[in-house]
Amino acid sequence: MDLLKARAMLDNAEVIHDESTVQRAVDEVAAAICARLADKYPLVLCVMTGGIVFCGQLMTKLGFPLDFDYLHATRYGPETQGGKISWRTAPWTSVRGRSVLVVDDILDEGVTLAAVKESLTRMGAAEVLTAVFADKINGKHKPIAADFVGLTVPDRFVFGFGMDAGGVWRNLPAVYAMKDEA
Structure with missing residues (x-):
């Protein structure tokens, strides 16, 4: 994708969740995780690459000791439709006997997350x-x-806050979707 196409994509999108809604959601998830895992010393695993924005912001709100690592499993690559699961990197930290929290960007069809679990x-x-x-x-x-x-x-192609569109726009602080085509 080139710069002009990327900008045109954003110009032809609409905000689904604005930045303040996104930040409130991160705060609420963090509070729920703290209530559940604060006494467990968990291993937090970020699912690359989509989970990085959510995981990074979430971890700053978890006020308890934890270990951090990542894994990379995907069904998408550059496509927008899921395919076969590709395992690119397993966690380096042992999960044996641990409480593990897997953090990802989106639960679409759930196949990848189920396989990871x-x-x-x-x-x-x-x-x-x-x-x-x-x-x-x-x-x-x-x-x-x-x-x-x-x-x-909604059941639309969404991007922003870690979710990409053709490899771009993971860095947006809000969530967007392409406008419905008539």
Whole structure:
């Protein structure tokens, strides 16, 4: 994608959740996680690359000791439709016997997050909890429900706050969707 196409994409999008709504959601998820995990000394795993913005902001609001690592599993790559799961990096930190919190950007169809949870459980995690910034309301049966959800989004292609559109706009502080085509 080039600069002009990226700017045109944003110009042809509408705000779904503004920055203040996004920040309130991060605060609410952080409070719920603190209530659940403050006495566990958990391992927080960020799902790359989409989860990085949410995870980074969320961690600054978790007032308890934790370990941090990441994993990279995806079904998307540069496409907007999910495909086969690609495992790029497993966590370097052992999950055995740990309370693990997996943080991701969006729960779309849930296939990737379910596979991640199953894999971490097989690796010996004592418990695996999941936090997603956005849960897409798409009417599909999902193999997993997130334990902590920031916001819901409509069944449209959304981007911003960690979620990309053609590789760009993860850095937006709000959530956008392409305007409906007539």
